[in-house]
Amino acid sequence: MTKPLFLEDAYAREAPAKVTQITDEGGIVLDQSLFYATSGGQPGDSGRLVWDGGEIEIAVAVKGQGGDIVLVPAEPAGLPAIGTGVTQHISWDRRYRHMRMHTALHLLSVVIPLPVTGGSIGPDKSRLDFDMPDALEDKETVEKTLNDLIACNFAVHSEWITEADLDANPGLVKTMSVAPPRGAGQIRLVRIGEGENTADLQPCGGTHVALTQEIGRVRLGKIEKKGRQNRRVYLHLEE
Known part of the structure; x- marks a missing residue:
């Protein structure tokens, strides 16, 4: 099983590793x-691996068997041998925009307090799908409330609970389409805010900013009707 360093420090841009x-x-x-x-609507990272005498571009990272993370090369040539020590370099600007977007989507699920039926994260435009039978009445107010939450500069951090704890608190799960990963005995929660000032708390395995002000201003985009009850809400970073 690959150790997921991004869960320990989402801001690390390079690190050593060994090819297994x-x-x-x-x-x-x-x-x-x-x-x-790639998982939970968040794209896998890109970047490169460097080792003594070689270098290769990584197009994307995907999930493999048994908790492995598989790095997919941009070109299938010049692969490092098993046992080679490498230095990982992620495409930081792309990752950081995903972090900003992901945290912003968590807050969007706060200002639109409806079940989430799907979602997708991009560096410039993201979306959440909601179980929303009626059209959003005041888009401008929703956008202002979201930006006000971001400006509160909440701290964002993770904590862990057992699967039994999650079963006892099913309201923590907002997404109807993606269930939290099970099997390891523990579930990672992402908390925005602290104590009584917690703005959001839900299971998540993605990467996030440390403070909500890092998100910057956001803008609500199109709202599309998708089926009888579903509506798709687009979100854009303004900078």
């Missing part, structure tokens, strides 16, 4: 990974 496996498809598995693997 080359998959049949030419993917690279490391003992520990800075690269976030």
Whole structure:
């Protein structure tokens, strides 16, 4: 199982690792990974690996078997051998925009307090789908409330609970389409705010900013009707 370094420090841009496996498809598995693997609507990281005498561009990271993270090379040539020590470099600007967007989407689920039926994160435009039978009445007020929450500069941090604790508190799960990963015995929660000033608390395995002011101003985009009850709400970073 690949150790997910991004859960310990989402701001780390480079780190050492050792190649433990080359998959049949030419993917690279490391003992520990800075690269976030595509999941939960958040794209996998891109970047590069450097080692003595070699370098390779990584197009994306995806989930493999048994908790492995597989790095998919941009070109299937010049792979490092198993056992090689490498230095990982992630595409930081892209990752950081994903972090800002992901935290902003958590807050969007606060200002639109409806069940989330889907979502997708991008560096410039993201979306959440809501179980929303009626159209959003006051888009401008929702946008202002969201930006006001961001400006509160809440601290964002993670904590862990047992699967039994989550079963006892099913209201923590906002997403109807993506269930928190199980099997490891523990579930990671992301908390925005602290104590009585907690703005949001929900299971999440993604990467987030440390303070909400890092998100910057956001703008609500199109709101599309998707089916009888679902509506898709787009969110844009303004800078």
